[in-house]
Amino acid sequence: MPHWLQLMIDSLPTLLWAGVKFTIPLTLLSFVLGLSLGLVTAVARLFGVWPVSAIARFYVWIIRGTPLLVQLFVIFYGLPSVGILLDAFTAALIGFTLNVGAYTSEIIRAAISSVPKGQWEAAYSTGMNWRQAMRRTILPQASRVSVPPLSNTFISLVKDTSLAAAITVPELFQSAQRIVATTYEPLILYIEAAIIYLALSSILSHLQSRLEFRFARYGGMLEANR
Amino acid sequence: MIELSHIEKRFGDAVILKDISLSFPEGSVSALVGPSGGGKSTLLRCINLLEQPTAGSVRIGAESVDFAPGRKAPWQSIQKVRSQTGMVFQNFQLFPHRTAIENVMEGLLVVQKWSREKARARAMELLTKVGMEHKADAWPANLSGGQQQRVAIARALAPSPKVLLCDEPTSALDPELSAEVVDVLGTLAKEGTTMVMATHDLRLASQVANLVVFLEAGQVVEIGSAEQVFRNPVHERTRQFVSSINAAQTFSA
Numbered sequence: 001m002p003h004w005l006q007l008m009i010d011s012l013p014t015l016l017w018a019g020v021k022f023t024i025p026l027t028l029l030s031f032v033l034g035l036s037l038g039l040v041t042a043v044a045r046l047f048g049v050w051p052v053s054a055i056a057r058f059y060v061w062i063i064r065g066t067p068l069l070v071q072l073f074v075i076f077y078g079l080p081s082v083g084i085l086l087d088a089f090t091a092a093l094i095g096f097t098l099n100v101g102a103y104t105s106e107i108i109r110a111a112i113s114s115v116p117k118g119q120w121e122a123a124y125s126t127g128m129n130w131r132q133a134m135r136r137t138i139l140p141q142a143s144r145v146s147v148p149p150l151s152n153t154f155i156s157l158v159k160d161t162s163l164a165a166a167i168t169v170p171e172l173f174q175s176a177q178r179i180v181a182t183t184y185e186p187l188i189l190y191i192e193a194a195i196i197y198l199a200l201s202s203i204l205s206h207l208q209s210r211l212e213f214r215f216a217r218y219g220g221m222l223e224a225n226r
Numbered sequence: 227m228i229e230l231s232h233i234e235k236r237f238g239d240a241v242i243l244k245d246i247s248l249s250f251p252e253g254s255v256s257a258l259v260g261p262s263g264g265g266k267s268t269l270l271r272c273i274n275l276l277e278q279p280t281a282g283s284v285r286i287g288a289e290s291v292d293f294a295p296g297r298k299a300p301w302q303s304i305q306k307v308r309s310q311t312g313m314v315f316q317n318f319q320l321f322p323h324r325t326a327i328e329n330v331m332e333g334l335l336v337v338q339k340w341s342r343e344k345a346r347a348r349a350m351e352l353l354t355k356v357g358m359e360h361k362a363d364a365w366p367a368n369l370s371g372g373q374q375q376r377v378a379i380a381r382a383l384a385p386s387p388k389v390l391l392c393d394e395p396t397s398a399l400d401p402e403l404s405a406e407v408v409d410v411l412g413t414l415a416k417e418g419t420t421m422v423m424a425t426h427d428l429r430l431a432s433q434v435a436n437l438v439v440f441l442e443a444g445q446v447v448e449i450g451s452a453e454q455v456f457r458n459p460v461h462e463r464t465r466q467f468v469s470s471i472n473a474a475q476t477f478s479a
Contacts (some may be wrong), residue, residue, distance in 0.1 A: 127337035218323045
């Protein structure tokens with residue numbers, strides 16, 4: 001067996017374990033929390049009264065306008081100066097959640113606006129109030145159009161979690177770095193890490209297609225494709 | 227009984243409706259007709275308060291709301307008045323993510339809090355009434371315009387409203403498809419459903435309505451039976467309008 005293959009096989013369990021223990025939980029948790037934050041932010045921007053919508057806009061402006069790596073450093077290395085000490089995983093989780101929240105809020109805002117005004121009127125005419133119309137009529141239709149852009153964010157997030165290595169989270173990429181430090185084989189190890197990220201994002205792309213297929217049923221597209 | 231008193235609607239400086247007072251007795255079928263921009267759609271939407279009048283009051287049965295400039299009407303009373311109505315839209319506006327029967331059940335489940343079985347039974351009864359029971363499980367995207375509109379009529383009738391409001395219910399349909407919708411509305415009218423519709427479909431107005439209101443520039447020009455307004459209009463303006471749509475429909479027929 002060639003040396004490089006042997007090294008890849010030997011290091012695979014360590015890298016996979018780091019992925020299962022840190023990369024995947026960090027990705028899933030910050031996506032779910034970020035998506036909720038994004039929804040609240042989008043609704044605040046679309047329907048909030050002045051101070052609420054202004055706060056939402058300010059938040060999106062700050063997060064989108066500054067580098068993610070800098071945000072992580074501010075949270076993990078900066079906040080202790082004002083007495084806020086966070087462990088590395090929590091700091092990363094907060095950073096990624098804020099990031100996902102800002103980007104997805106724009107996606108959700110666009111998706112909600114894309115639902116025709118007539119659908120609101122139809123919902124109101126059946127007697128629904130704002131909340132019921134939003135939950136039963138508008139959001140289900142907005143979800144459909146937001147699947148592709150949200151999947152984009154999700155896939156970016158999987159890869160972006162490698163930045164957590166810089167604030168000492170022992171995730172996949174940092175594990176690779178550690179093995180490199182003892183084996184001096186950067187090319188092999190980093191390619192291996194890249195392959196694992198590629199595999200993770202491929203799984204997500206596949207899930208995206210399945211989700212789009214599910215949503216397609218009500219567009220009459222399923223029947224047309226058969 | 228629906229009563230509109232001194233309804234006025236402005237958008238900024240533009241006056242869309244000027245001091246309109248009308249009452250529609252129970253069991254009557256009224257058609258609001260008139261040129262585009264005359265205010266018929268706006269007036270119709272003032273009845274279920276999708277459009278809130280700037281001033282005036284709307285009463286349906288025991289529920290009423292008063293409007294005055296610079297004062298917001300409480301949403302509870304708006305909701306109460308609105309819940310007495312059902313609305314059919316020009317471009318159907320079925321919920322695309324729900325099947326035909328789910329569209330009809332939606333209000334019953336979400337607003338009236340009925341059980342699924344009870345809502346399904348009621349929805350099926352209404353779909354049968356509009357001749358759509360065979361398409362109960364179809365998605366709106368797979369239905370023709372006429373079929374979608376019939377499902378929309380069933381949806382509007384689901385909570386047994388006091389009045390069925392129709393905003394240009396046949397305007398998005400070709401003559402053949404609009405005939406099936408006119409038939410359904412005609413049957414409902416014969417059964418005593420109170421209806422108010424905004425339309426420029428003369429066939430719909432003359433076949434179904436017993437009261438015709440001619441609106442122009444936000445004012446009521448003429449009111450009368452369909453027979454009277456279409457055959458012997460009193461006002462010169464009504465006469466011109468009726469002859470123009472008569473001519474148009476003769477050519478298209």
